[in-house]
Amino acid sequence: MASADTARLALRNLRVGRPDGTFILDIAGLKAEPGQCIGVRGPSGAGKSMLLMAMAGLLEGAAGDLRWGQTDLLTRNSGARAAFRQTHVGMIFQDFLLFDELSALANASVSLGFVKVGDRAAIKARAANWLRQLGLQDLDRPVASFSGGERQRVAVARALANDPAILLADEPTAALDWYTADRLSTDLIQAARSGNKTLIAASHDTSFLDRMDRIITLDHGRMVEGAA
Amino acid sequence: MSGWSDLSATWQDALICLALLGPGAVAGSVVLRGFAPWALVAAFLRRFVWTNLLFVILIAASVALGIGLVAQERALRMGGARATDKFDLIISAPGSELSVTLAAVFLQPMQLQLLDGSTFAEIEASPGVALAAPLVFGDSFGSAPIVGTTAAFVDHLAGPVAEGRVWQKAGEAIVGATLPLTFGDGFVPAHGYGEAADQDAHKGAPEHRVVGRMAATGTPWDRAILLPIESVWQVHGLATGHAPDRVAQMGAPFDAAFMPGVPVMVVKAASLPATYAVQSRWQSDTRTMAVFPGAVLSGLYRVMGNVRVAMSAISSLAQGLVAASILAGLLILLRLLGRQLALLRVLGAPARFVLAVVWSYCALLLAIGTLVGLAAGVGLAAALSNWVSGETGVLIYATIGWTELHLTAGFLSVVAALSLLPGWVISRNANVADLRL
Numbered sequence: 001m002a003s004a005d006t007a008r009l010a011l012r013n014l015r016v017g018r019p020d021g022t023f024i025l026d027i028a029g030l031k032a033e034p035g036q037c038i039g040v041r042g043p044s045g046a047g048k049s050m051l052l053m054a055m056a057g058l059l060e061g062a063a064g065d066l067r068w069g070q071t072d073l074l075t076r077n078s079g080a081r082a083a084f085r086q087t088h089v090g091m092i093f094q095d096f097l098l099f100d101e102l103s104a105l106a107n108a109s110v111s112l113g114f115v116k117v118g119d120r121a122a123i124k125a126r127a128a129n130w131l132r133q134l135g136l137q138d139l140d141r142p143v144a145s146f147s148g149g150e151r152q153r154v155a156v157a158r159a160l161a162n163d164p165a166i167l168l169a170d171e172p173t174a175a176l177d178w179y180t181a182d183r184l185s186t187d188l189i190q191a192a193r194s195g196n197k198t199l200i201a202a203s204h205d206t207s208f209l210d211r212m213d214r215i216i217t218l219d220h221g222r223m224v225e226g227a228a
Numbered sequence: 229m230s231g232w233s234d235l236s237a238t239w240q241d242a243l244i245c246l247a248l249l250g251p252g253a254v255a256g257s258v259v260l261r262g263f264a265p266w267a268l269v270a271a272f273l274r275r276f277v278w279t280n281l282l283f284v285i286l287i288a289a290s291v292a293l294g295i296g297l298v299a300q301e302r303a304l305r306m307g308g309a310r311a312t313d314k315f316d317l318i319i320s321a322p323g324s325e326l327s328v329t330l331a332a333v334f335l336q337p338m339q340l341q342l343l344d345g346s347t348f349a350e351i352e353a354s355p356g357v358a359l360a361a362p363l364v365f366g367d368s369f370g371s372a373p374i375v376g377t378t379a380a381f382v383d384h385l386a387g388p389v390a391e392g393r394v395w396q397k398a399g400e401a402i403v404g405a406t407l408p409l410t411f412g413d414g415f416v417p418a419h420g421y422g423e424a425a426d427q428d429a430h431k432g433a434p435e436h437r438v439v440g441r442m443a444a445t446g447t448p449w450d451r452a453i454l455l456p457i458e459s460v461w462q463v464h465g466l467a468t469g470h471a472p473d474r475v476a477q478m479g480a481p482f483d484a485a486f487m488p489g490v491p492v493m494v495v496k497a498a499s500l501p502a503t504y505a506v507q508s509r510w511q512s513d514t515r516t517m518a519v520f521p522g523a524v525l526s527g528l529y530r531v532m533g534n535v536r537v538a539m540s541a542i543s544s545l546a547q548g549l550v551a552a553s554i555l556a557g558l559l560i561l562l563r564l565l566g567r568q569l570a571l572l573r574v575l576g577a578p579a580r581f582v583l584a585v586v587w588s589y590c591a592l593l594l595a596i597g598t599l600v601g602l603a604a605g606v607g608l609a610a611a612l613s614n615w616v617s618g619e620t621g622v623l624i625y626a627t628i629g630w631t632e633l634h635l636t637a638g639f640l641s642v643v644a645a646l647s648l649l650p651g652w653v654i655s656r657n658a659n660v661a662d663l664r665l
Binding site for chain 1: 262263264265271568572574581
């Protein structure tokens with residue numbers, strides 16, 4: 001569930017190394033407040049996706065100090081980090097990563113399969129609610145028949161279904177046409193701000209980035225602009 | 229274990245079945261505890277529908293073959309045992325017990341030595357003998373073997389005739405229950421059997437006419453033609469077994485001096501002890517051999533029993549190999565879903581959930597294949613039974629018994645355990661490397 005404190009990011013000396021001793025990612029510091037939307041930009045290979053993975057606790061080799069609220073994510077084991085993501089993190093991907101054979105609602109509430117039984121009804125209700133808020137009506141239709149924009153909205157509803165404090169999005173508008181991308185950006189930013197969630201999105205989409213509260217720029221794994 | 233032995237066989241079999249299912253059920257409940265992977269499993273089933281169907285067919289075919297063969301083998305044994313029911317004791321000249329049994333019970337063409345008339349008379353007069361029926365073979369009509377015997381044996385074998393009447397004179401015949409000859413049909417026997425039969429050997433002999441039909445016995449005798457033994461001897465130009473002044477007589481008593489010799493005598497004693505006494509008496513006589521057909525078949529089945537064990541083992545091994553191949557195929561297939569499975573981890577699913585999804589998918593496919601195979605095995609066994617019955621005349625009913633259910637239950641547990649393997653491999657490897665965040 002979203003909690004204002006969990007949405008507060010404090011990151012220091014985050015490093016992901018290579019076997020040769022150099023670093024793929026080397027971020028000296030980054031902070032974010034609940035409700036804040038941060039855009040991450042940089043050339044391909046700059047480490048944007050790597051940064052998002054590290055923030056989600058998905059990189060085994062990441063070192064440093066990465067705190068979401070009181071949670072020091074990098075000191076936790078893999079199971080505990082997965083449990084943290086399950087409760088507090090929503091993730092959105094460029095290519096949606098949906099199960100084509102499942103309906104919009106089943107995709108948006110795919111976490112029903114592994115969350116506690118007591119949480120399932122609420123997650124399903126929230127997933128349906130978000131799908132409708134994002135403009136999708138036929139929730140039982142398999143997503144294979146959906147357009148790219150509709151599929152990305154299903155992916156956004158999936159990210160929001162567990163009411164996370166943190167939203168991490170990687171190129172969420174890259175596969176969409178201008179109009180759909182604009183609408184999706186609006187929905188995503190609105191969802192973050194209205195829910196007091198921290199949104200961190202890597203993107204090349206300038207119109208999307210322009211609407212963020214802050215933009216950071218990465219190059220060769222280092223933050224070259226926008227450090228706080 | 230007195231509690232166990234107090235249980236009925238059905239209860240014991242049912243409990244064994246449950247025990248065999250147990251490991252699979254335990255594996256499933258441990259893997260699935262707290263999870264609901266079925267929506268994703270349904271998605272996988274739909275995603276690879278044709279491949280899944282192929283896998284189900286493969287596993288079903290391997291299970292059906294195994295089950296069908298085991299059921300068929302048992303049915304053959306039971307059918308064979310049923311066929312010997314009316315042949316308590318067979319006495320013949322010394323030779324092969326198996327040949328005598330095959331000739332008398334299954335009407336297979338065999339080269340047999342003859343008992344002379346005096347030996348026949350001695351056997352017939354032995355204490356405790358209630359029926360001593362001679363059987364003579366060697367002729368045929370079409371595909372039907374012709375057997376010469378007595379009316380008393382017809383009654384012993386099948387009871388009162390189902391239609392028509394028993395022969396009253398030479399030249400009359402009774403046909404087996406399934407033989408396509410009708411009353412009044414006439415025929416001249418050929419000498420020998422099948423393609424080697426000499427159709428003209430008895431040319432000029434009077435035609436035989438069908439006057440009755442035996443009740444069904446479920447044995448090769450249902451496809452035979454039975455003649456008075458006197459007719460058979462007569463057709464061959466031999467004495468009829470009776471003195472010239474009693475040449476019209478049918479059946480016992482025979483006159484030893486006028487008996488051409490018989491290859492087989494079917495003996496029915498008045499009691500079980502008498503049966504053993506007669507067998508002992510004539511087994512020890514150098515002129516004869518006294519055979520229990522049931523014992524001959526038992527000996528044969530003992531040998532076949534080893535074959536059955538080997539056959540079952542090979543069949544189980546084949547099923548295991550098919551299952552393992554399918555699991556390897558599924559592993560490759562699931563690699564195509566690597567990103568979606570990694571996504572589950574990104575969404576916070578425990579590794580055990582990924583294992584549960586993959587295990588459920590694999591185990592479900594294999595379980596469906598196994599159950600379809602069980603049903604197909606029933607059909608296969610029935611088809612094989614029909615075919616074997618048609619070929620041998622021995623009525624065979626192959627049914628699915630506890631043995632097959634035990635095999636199926638055991639196999640289900642094995643596939644449940646084997647399915648853990650792809651689950652474990654995929655859940656270990658489902659990581660963010662598969663994703664481009």
